[in-house]
Amino acid sequence: MQNCSGSTGWQGPARAGAGCFFVRNVMLGHNTWASASANVMIVYIHGFNSSPASHKSNQLRERLSALGRGAEFVCPALPHWPKQAMALLEREVARAPADEVTLVGSSLGGFYATALVEKTGVRSVLVNPAITPQEGLRAYLGPQRNLYSGEEYVLTEEHLGQLAELQVRKPARLDRYLLMHTTGDELLDWRIAVDHYRGCRQVIVQGSDHGFKEFGDYLDIVLEFAA
Numbered sequence: 001m002q003n004c005s006g007s008t009g010w011q012g013p014a015r016a017g018a019g020c021f022f023v024r025n026v027m028l029g030h031n032t033w034a035s036a037s038a039n040v041m042i043v044y045i046h047g048f049n050s051s052p053a054s055h056k057s058n059q060l061r062e063r064l065s066a067l068g069r070g071a072e073f074v075c076p077a078l079p080h081w082p083k084q085a086m087a088l089l090e091r092e093v094a095r096a097p098a099d100e101v102t103l104v105g106s107s108l109g110g111f112y113a114t115a116l117v118e119k120t121g122v123r124s125v126l127v128n129p130a131i132t133p134q135e136g137l138r139a140y141l142g143p144q145r146n147l148y149s150g151e152e153y154v155l156t157e158e159h160l161g162q163l164a165e166l167q168v169r170k171p172a173r174l175d176r177y178l179l180m181h182t183t184g185d186e187l188l189d190w191r192i193a194v195d196h197y198r199g200c201r202q203v204i205v206q207g208s209d210h211g212f213k214e215f216g217d218y219l220d221i222v223l224e225f226a227a
Contacts, residue, residue: 040096042226044075045089047107047130048137051148052077056106056127059216063223078112080144080153082162089116098122102226107188107210108133115166117176125178125222128185128210131196134163136187174200178225180218182208201225 042064044057051057052075064073074092078085089112093101103124105113110129117124130136137160144155171177177200181190187210194202203221208214 040072040100041074042072043092043101043103045103045105045109045112046075046078047109049144049146051146053148056212056215060104060219063219082159082166086112086115086166093120093122104222105129114168114171117173118168118171121173121176123176125180125225127180127215128182128188128212129193130188131192132167134160171197177201182212184208185210
């Protein structure tokens with residue numbers, strides 16, 4: 001299978017309706033994920049107006065439980081204020097050495113994960129990550145309602161300002177990232193993410209959508225990176 005750099009890379013799982021290829025070579029072991037339990041903590045970071053009850057969070061939790069590794073899973077419910085969300089996440093990751101923590105950040109959660117990687121040196125899988133949410137969320141200013149908890153609040157310029165303060169303009173710890181992005185994402189352009197995280201390990205899934213409904217089919221890759 002051909003990758004975006006024009007060379008042949010390691011292939012992900014073959015599936016009908018959606019292809020997977022690596023933009024950069026991904027140096028992973030062979031089937032180490034099933035037995036490996038080096039991580040004290042795998043932290044799923046949910047996205048905007050989402051929660052620990054999200055589909056991808058549940059898929060990751062269930063896979064780890066099936067492997068007898070349920071105690072490794074953490075997924076805090078994030079406040080809608082970015083500074084508060086980051087403070088909560090920093091407290092979580094501080095409970096274990098950086099080398100024993102892997103983040104899995106989805107959408108806005110990928111934005112938070114990037115800030116944490118650069119600050120603490122933990123590893124992270126970024127799933128359709130937001131890169132400039134202070135710009136992308138401007139269209140949503142006003143009343144909001146969390147899709148899972150029902151919490152109501154008002155998205156304000158102060159939220160956007162806090163996000164701008166957290167933005168990592170050029171990721172430096174490229175060995176600590178695995179980018180996973182779908183080309184069919186209707187909200188975020190996968191090509192921008194590929195360029196922003198250029199030099200890190202990358203998995204691009206052809207088709208799908210922002211929610212990445214096929215995420216469960218790629219958990220082997222996620223857990224192998226975390227091993």
